[in-house]
Amino acid sequence: MTVMSTPTRRRLSDAPFLAAATGASPKRRPVWFMRQAGRSLPEYREVRAGVGMLESCFDPELVCEITMQPIRRHGVDAAILFSDIVVPLKAAGIDLDIVPGVGPVVAAPVRSTADVRALPRLRHEQVGAVAEGVRLLVAELGDTPLIGFAGAPFTLASYLVEGGPSKNHERTKAMMLADPGTWHELLGVLTDITIEFLRAQLAAGVDAMQLFDSWAGALSLAQYREFVLPHSERVFAEVAAAAGPELPRIHFGVGTGELLGAMGEAGADVVGVDWRVPLTEAVRRVGPGKALQGNLDPATLFAGPEVLEREVRRIAHEADEAITLGAAGHIFNLGHGVLPDTDPGAITATVELIHSLPV
Ligand code: 1CP
Numbered sequence: 001m002t003v004m005s006t007p008t009r010r011r012l013s014d015a016p017f018l019a020a021a022t023g024a025s026p027k028r029r030p031v032w033f034m035r036q037a038g039r040s041l042p043e044y045r046e047v048r049a050g051v052g053m054l055e056s057c058f059d060p061e062l063v064c065e066i067t068m069q070p071i072r073r074h075g076v077d078a079a080i081l082f083s084d085i086v087v088p089l090k091a092a093g094i095d096l097d098i099v100p101g102v103g104p105v106v107a108a109p110v111r112s113t114a115d116v117r118a119l120p121r122l123r124h125e126q127v128g129a130v131a132e133g134v135r136l137l138v139a140e141l142g143d144t145p146l147i148g149f150a151g152a153p154f155t156l157a158s159y160l161v162e163g164g165p166s167k168n169h170e171r172t173k174a175m176m177l178a179d180p181g182t183w184h185e186l187l188g189v190l191t192d193i194t195i196e197f198l199r200a201q202l203a204a205g206v207d208a209m210q211l212f213d214s215w216a217g218a219l220s221l222a223q224y225r226e227f228v229l230p231h232s233e234r235v236f237a238e239v240a241a242a243a244g245p246e247l248p249r250i251h252f253g254v255g256t257g258e259l260l261g262a263m264g265e266a267g268a269d270v271v272g273v274d275w276r277v278p279l280t281e282a283v284r285r286v287g288p289g290k291a292l293q294g295n296l297d298p299a300t301l302f303a304g305p306e307v308l309e310r311e312v313r314r315i316a317h318e319a320d321e322a323i324t325l326g327a328a329g330h331i332f333n334l335g336h337g338v339l340p341d342t343d344p345g346a347i348t349a350t351v352e353l354i355h356s357l358p359v
Helices: 016-021 042-048 053-057 060-074 087-092 113-117 124-140 153-162 170-178 180-204 221-227 229-243 257-265 279-286 298-302 305-324 344-356
Strands: 096-099 103-106 146-151 208-212 249-252 270-272 291-296 330-334
Touching: 016 208, 016 330, 042 060, 053 060, 053 087, 053 096, 060 124, 060 344, 087 124, 087 153, 087 180, 103 153, 113 180, 124 146, 124 180, 146 153, 146 180, 153 170, 153 180, 153 229, 170 180, 170 221, 180 208, 180 221, 180 229, 208 229, 221 229, 221 257, 229 249, 229 257, 257 270, 257 279, 279 291, 279 305, 291 298, 291 305, 298 305, 298 344, 305 330, 305 344
Parallel strands: 146 208, 208 249, 249 270, 270 291, 291 330
Antiparallel strands: 096 103
């Protein structure tokens, strides 16, 4: 195995996002938003007009431009690469598309051992356009750190097995419970693809990474530990091997209140928390020594300035309490992604308020 060197990684020790992620003292409260690029921004809708979602993910200039848009507009403390969790699957040769208004749709869902054995692996040159986008961003971002990301093996598996977005993940869970051998083989393949995708981003210069296990909250803790955790653990271990232990690793899922401890154990330095669990409780579940990220309900951005200010101050207060209870730091974020109809002005106002609060 070749460990890719990361000569292009910038030194950004002053960046508030990196300080908070690594247990140092940030000079201001860091904030970024999941899905900060995207439909809520008119400038995004403009550059995406007539360009397919996947097509835009493989266009380095467009990746760079769309990633930069929320940095310019909102002044957030981190950029997140514009891409999608299914990009490495598409790049490896799996027939899928991202359908507007729906999400990822897979032409031939993976349902049998034979289907799993026919899956391709990812070669890093197949995501060369993504790596090129990262290189353009590193040159353009100045002092703002760039977060790379990938979908976690379980969440990727749910799209492949269901064939598209799913509410109950019934076929995915059925395979997991009825045919554990095939399940672990599938997650092994997806883990390999995820690692290769992240290695390409790390080698091109991302400053941190987030593993999205968005749908892991559908599982019980026992199911998560047996069928998912070992694979996500391997992703984090390989990232640390490729980038060094100092590169911050974030782990996030929705509705994962019961899994927060286990998701930290997978190897994350930062655990993402949704709005269902207060940060003061999250720190108890995660344990000391890890930073927390979150956890404003995205719907709060629709509730008017007074409610928004009250909720932002509450979360900042709970974050301070969590730090006295042992959390290594706090990165302000939503509990899930920005909703498409969000007023971008509410996002900018949130950033300004957070930056005005004393650290
Ligand atoms: O045409 C469009 O604009 C399509 C909408 C869209 C966008 C803007 C999709 C389809 N993906 C994205 C970009 C994207 N996807 C980012 C951009 C970076 C940023 O945050 O600014 C990221 C981080 C993702 C990751 C992603 N894709 C996740 C994990 C995060 C999460 O929201 O939980 C998931 C689950 C996906 C799958 C996906 N891709 C797109 C949609 C609509 C979905 C969800 C479908 C579903 O509900 O199951």
